[in-house]
Structure formats: C-alpha cells, structure tokens
Amino acid sequence: MNRQISFIINPKAGSFSARLVARIRERFPEATLHFTETAGDGVRLARILSQREKVLVACGGDGTLREVLEGAEEGSILAFLPLGTLNLVPRHLGIPLSLDGALDLIEKGETKNIFPGVIATPQYTKPFLLAISAGPDADAIHSVRLRLKRLIGRFAYAVSFIQRIFKPVIAEIPISVDGEEFKAGSLTLLRGPFYGGTYRFGKAASLEKAGVEVLATGRGRLALLRLYISIMTGGLISEGRSIRRLGKVATFTSPTGRIQIDGDMETAFSATIYTQETPVKVICGEIK
Secondary structure, eight states: OOSOEEEEEOTTSTTOOHHHHHHHHHHOTTOEEEEOOSTTHHHHHHHHHOOTTOEEEEEESHHHHHHHHHHOOTTOEEEEEEOSSSOHHHHHTTOOSSHHHHHHHHHHOOEEEEOOEEEEOSSOEEEESSEEEESHHHHHHHTOOHHHHHHHTTHHHHHHHHHHHTSOOOOOEEEEETTEEEEESEEEEESSSEETTTEEOOSSOOTTSOOEEEEEEOSSHHHHHHHHHHHHHOOOOOGGGEEEEEESEEEEEOSSOEEEETTEEEEOSEEEEEEOSSOEEEEOSOOO
16 A cells, blocks of 8 residues: 555444454554544544545444545545444445455555435535435334344344334325425435345446436335335335436435434435535445
8 A cells, every 4th residue: 555544443333343453553554543432523533634645444334434435525535444233335335344355455455436425404414325215214223222233233223124114104205306396105315226235226326427316105004015125125116116216416305304324313304415526536346
C-alpha cells in the first residue's frame, strides 16, 4: 500500500477485539488508528482525516461505514472492514467478511467508482449505499430487541419481521417518482439489486450508475407476506402485485416517521431520495 491510510474503528462493533487491532498494526504499520466513542464520531473523524488519494478504512457495522462515507471529503478513497451484525454493505460490495480477507483486499488497493444514494429531509441530508424503506419493513427493524440481537444476531430481525405480519398494513405512504404519484402499504427505495445483503430485490438499480429503483406494494397482510417471501426466496414480486419504477428523484411521506437506512433505524416524516452526482472511489471486490 503506497497511499496514506487511516483506520476509523468502532470498538463497540460486534466483532471488535484486541486481536483485530494487533492484526491491523501488524499488516499496516504505517497506518494511523482512530477510535469512535459516540454516534457521529465516524463523520467527525472522516472530515478531519480526509485527504486526496488517502485511504479511510471504516471498521464497524453498516452504520459506521455510512458515517465515514458521510464525513469523507471529495478525493478520499474509502475501504471497509466489516465488524457488524448484518454487514449488508460489505456483502453488496464483494468485501470478504473474514479479517485477513478484508485486509488483503485493502492491501491490494484496487478501486471502483460508486454513486451513493442521498436522503434529504428537513432535519438532515446524508448518503446511503443500499436501501431505504418505510412501512412494515421499517417498523420491524425499529422493533428489533437489542437484547435478542445480542443473543441471536441477525436472526433477531427475522423474529421481528414475523411479529409484524400480524399487524395491519394500510396504503398510507404517498410516493412520487419523477412526478408520478401513487400510494403504498410498503415502500423500498434501492441503490442496488440486493436487499438484506444476499436477497435479490431490484431489477435495474446499480451503485455503478445513477438512478433510484422504487418498489411499492399494496395494503393488507397478504401483500406484506408476499414481500417477505420474495425477500427470503430471492424471487421478484410480479408486476401485477407491485409498482416498480426507476427514476432520478423520489419523494415520500411516512406517517409514522419510522424508516430504515441500510438496515439501521432512522426517523423521517418526509424525504427526497436521489443519486449523488460525484462518484466515490472505494476499495472493493465485485459489486453485486
């Protein structure tokens, strides 16, 4: 690695250990290591450490990766060391989940350009890499019990999804895609074809080109069950049972304010979604 490199590490991430820190120092003795303490530290550290052609390695879960992406200045190169529960972003970007596999990829240093999505609300504007959803899917993620998540990891999300099936689903989410308006019971906005890391959900969205793919399904528990089955089996919902659009700009309103961004819970009562104009250079594998 001939470039300058800094590691931004979340010590609260599930796979963090002293061995990991020792291995990073062994493999990259020239690197500087920086540790987050509270939410938002990834953004702050990335802004401080950013330099053109300098590599910033986000070490943590999907939330840490997104913070570093948000704080990185134009010209920086991003890399990811997955330490989280779901690790959706690394799976999507072809990054090995093993420590040495990810470090090998970083050491090789081959980059690709990606175009992150952007969510803009009255309260914040921030990037995302995979998907945003509103409706039952977001409700389920907001309802995941942290204690259960610590015990059974990603399976805690499956428990929450099953529990959500037994609650009402109404078509209450107004959406606009490039000016075309409709309503949905469940809404997903994609920047790539996969959802949940390995489940094929989109047809046209790709991190390597602009565009937001919108998938909207109807009201009722049966529509929600079809959505969950499609996620779990990798089967695409038929056009007659969903609305699917690829557009430049999508806006929506969430009556509850509960949404999810790349698998993490967030709040937004109204939002505009679009693609970032300037590409970001990332060290990654084969983008799915």
